[in-house]
Every structure is written in structure tokens, then in C-alpha cells.
Amino acid sequence: MSLAEKPGSAEPWRDPNAEPFLRIEKLTKRFGDFVALDEVSLSIYRGELFALLGGSGSGKSTLLRCLAGFLEPDAGRIVLDGQDMAGVAPYARPVNMMFQSYALFPHMTVAQNIGFGLKQEGAARGVIRDRVAEMLAMVKMEGFGDRKPAALSGGQRARVALARALAKRPKLLLLDEPLSALDKNLRESTQFELINIQERTGTTFVIVTHDQEEAMTMATRLAVMDRGTLAQVGTPSEVYEFPNSRFTAEFLGTANILEGVVEGVDAEGVRIGSSELDFDILAEPAASKPLGSRVFVALRPERMRIERVAPGTPLGDNRLVGRVRDIGYYGDFFLYYVVLENGKDVRVSQPNLRRRTERPVDWEDTVAVTWDRQASMVLPE
């Protein structure tokens, strides 16, 4: 669930007249022969919590460092709140960053760390003190002002890093894998706290992460990056439910990929013939692709059902038959690995609804895997 998709929340990216707060135009950055960013264009709106999601080498960190000013792009523009950032040094940008390692100054107290940015501006002592107290209260760290970073836990350091980055009221806050150093439970609670703080301050956040759960739960919108380009940009649910390519379908969540050719389009839906499976896949009409075109069909494990059948049961439309090779027990759900007759693996997950019941499906069972036509996500090859 994403807080950003609460009913009634503004979605400026749907408004064609809305002025983007941060405009990235055809940004290119090369390191020698390696193209880290390839003409990336992106608009981010005021108050958004935008996530850049991608594997290592996808260019997400390069983009973040260009925004911070640590890297000068080879081509393209960054315009923040109407101001072109070209040639503006990091220390002169209205942009602050929460570092992956937090980068807290070890020789300064928590209060001195948080006040560092204001001190550089030449703010009066009293102003700094009040703002530091305010920031400490915001991250629930009152009473820790005199401690050194070494005397803090990982979660506390993350809070101090956030407070320090927000103390100067930046127009844009960059977060580089902000929670990757925390353990799972702490990470989840901190995620929601981060969202609350973002909503309260109204600051525009751009967060870089390789953790898809983090991106999905936190972001208003996200961009999936692949080899220096944006593979897809949209709200978490848009990208998850309507991936535009095999790459995003497999990167965000898991997907079973079937290959086929569009054989028929009618009012009922799209019929896709699959040579590798010897049956037809049905999809909704909205997913229409030109007749005869080769497509991938992506299927989410949680959108498929599994039931035990007698061996020799025939295949049908949207109905696969196979043998259970493995069962993964995750506590909240089971993940079944089903081997089809042609050797292909299909993953199906089923919620663990009842406690202490016998598993309806067991190892080596012959099973049928079925799904509704609206679960078929048709993607161009």
C-alpha cells in the first residue's frame, strides 16, 4: 500500500498544465566509453516523493549525483524551480542529500551536525539552536543533541542524517539508499516515518533505491531505470499492474513470462496462440496488439490459482497443467514451483489463509494453474 495513493491526494502529473518543480531534460553522462545516463528526461512535481529504482549500473546514482552537483552532466539540463543548475556548485544549490553511509561528522555532536548547514550560511547562534531543537523534535531525538554519532544506533544515525539534510529547508532532498543499512523491521517503521516527515514538511524528495518494496511503499511515482535510460515512469500501481516491457514486469515484483503470437482480436478480448504451450492465452481487449505480432505475456504469481487434478487432464485456455517441483513456505504465503510438460517453470503464490490445515497441494502433485483473462499482461517483444 502506498500512502501517496490515498483517495483525494493531488496527482499533478496527470494535469497537462501543471508546471514541474524539477525538470530533467535529455541528461547525458558518460564515464569514458560507458554511458551512465542516456538522454534522460523526467519531470518531478512539488511535494512528490519520487523513487529512482534500478539495479547496479542502471544510472540511478549517477542521476542523483548530477542533481546534487557532484557530477557535471555532459549534455542536457537540470532546472529546479525555474533555475538552471548548470555550473552551480554543490554548496550553492538549494538541494541537500541524505547519504547512504549517513556521512555524519564524527568529531561533531548531533546538534553540531544538524546545525552545520545553517552555520555555513552564517545564521545567528540562536537561530541555529532553535532550528536544531526543532529538527531533533521532528525526528524524535530530543535529548541526543550532545551525543557524538559514534554513540548512536543505526536507526538513530539515520534520523540525525535526515534532520541534518532537512535543517536548511532545501527545495529538493535527495536520499541515497537511505534505509539500506537498517534491519527489516526498523526499515519498515522508518519508511513510514520518512513519509510522514515528507508530508509534514512538503519537501520534494527524490530517493534512490534498489529495494523495490521501499520504492513501492514510499513513492508517489517511481522510475524504473535500465542501462542509463528510464524503462518506465508511473505510480507504483501503474508500473506494477501495467508494465510496459518484460524488463519492468520482471524487475518490479515477479512475473512468469510466456511467449506467443496475437491470433485474434474481438470484443471479448485478445487471443494469443502459444507455440511453446499448445493452447491459447486470453487477455483483455485493452491489451490489444496488432494481429500476428509476437508478444510476451507476463503473469503475476499471486494472480494465479492452483488446484490438484488427475494426471492426464488436458490443457485449456488460461489453464496450465504441471507437476509441483518445490514449495516455498514464507509464513504469510506459499510459493509453488510448477514444472510444465515442456520443462518450463511457473511460480504461483497462494496466501496462507488458515492455520494448521493440511496443504491442499503437495510435492509431486499434478496440478492445474489457472488465471482470469484480466491477469494476462501483454507486452511487446
Next chain:
Amino acid sequence: MTPALRRRLVLALPWAWMALFFVVPFAFVLTIAFAEPAEGLPPYAPLLRWSGEATAVLQLNLANFQLLLDDPYYLDAYLRSLRVAAISATLCLLIGYPMALAIARAPEHRRNLLLMLVILPFWTSFLLRVTAWIGILQDQGWLNGALLALGLIDQPIPLLYTDVAMYIGITYCYLPFMVLPLYATLSKLDPSLLEAAEDLGAPPWRAFLQVTLPLSLPGIVAGFLLVFIPAVGEFVIPELLGGPGAQLIGRVLWTEFFQNRDWPLASALAIVLLAALVAPIALFQWRAGR
């Protein structure tokens, strides 16, 4: 063998080393410092003397220390030596800090080469390197020759046997002792700390003053002490390059020991020097440890 016994055996070696090569010689020097000079070999009287039957008299002679305090000649030598060492260590710091910073920020594959270049002079004899400076600094030397050839001066500048030559020599010889500990602290510095400082509005020079400099303080202290302590007692470099007028404690010690054969006085000089160096360092460590 139990682990505890093994640990004790391993520790015994450095302890034995310290005892044999520091504590025992120090005890000798301390003993001689309290003795009276005498003719013969060794040239001092024993502290314990037998008076009559079964009665030993321990006679501590404080006259050596008294003389050091009374005669301004010795006090001057101490103060001059401390000043020379302090100036030399400061010169090393001013030259060594940018060097260490440059090496620490160099691309990783080039760092080892640069460090190697810093250590390389150690591969030739210390005396040879100091003597080479005579060739460079003397009136017909390379430096004056070059300046004359360029027409910058009409006649050679007297450099050799001056304080300038001495400072050049000491700074040159002790520079690696400054660069290495500085490099050790600077190379461990997390580069994202500097990025954070810049990100928060500090231009590079302020980021240096507020982040790099304070965090490299342990390296500065270590380098300063490594240069300062041996430079106080330095004998060879002032002797070969320095002027005849400057009486440093190293030369005074030498004179008392080898020319005047006053071992007790020379020992007292060494003890006072040691005390003068150890006391402030111990105080510093005690304060840093709190």
C-alpha cells in the same frame, strides 16, 4: 601449553626487549648522572661506598643537575634545540600535509608509487644524503651556480654553515616521518564526509578547515612528535650543515662526553632532555585519553 601461558610468552618478548635495550641502559645513565666525576675508567665514582665494616653509604651527587640549572650555557642549548625542533617540525608539517593529502586523494593505483617515492631516500645512507646537501648549498655549489648562471645574483649567497642550511637538512631528512602518519589518517577519511560538507553549503576550503583538518589531528600530532623528538637531540645535521655558533644540546652532549670526558654531566644532560620531552607528551596523552 595453555592459551594464557602462550599469550604471556608472546608478550614476554617485547617486554624483554624493552627491559634489555631501554630500561637497563636508562638505569646506567641515571646512575652515572648522580655520580661524581673521577679519573680513570669508567670516569666516575661509584655511588655505593663501603665505610668501615658492613656499612654502605649511598652518596647521590646532585651537583651535575645544579650546574645545568646555574650555567645559562646549558639552558640556552636546551631552549635553542627545542626551538630548532619546533621550527623543523612545523616546516615538515607545512610541506608534508599537502603532500600527504595529494597522495591520499590520488587514484588508487598511483598511491603506492607515490608512497614509494616518499620512502625511497631511506634506501641511501643518511650521511650520504646530508653530505650531498653540502654540494648543493656551498658557495660553488649547484644552487648558487644555477642562480649565478640565471643572472639572479652577482655573487654566491652564503648558505652552507648557516641556520637555513640546518633547517633545510632537518626538514629534508625528517619529512617522510611527517608524511607517513598524515597519509595514514587522511587516506582513511571517508570521502562522503567532504561531499556532505559541500552539500550542506561549505565551499571546499571551509570543508577542509571544518572536516579534513580536525579529523586529521591525530596524524598531525603523531607526525609532529615523530619529527620533533629526534630533531631535539639531532647532532649530525647541525654539525655538517649548521653554523659554528649555534650550540645545540646534541653537540653539548657530545662535547661533555667525548671531549671533556665528564660522563656524569653528560648523563644528567640526557636525563633532563628525556624528562623535558616525556612530561608534555605524557600530559597530552593523559588529556587525550580522558
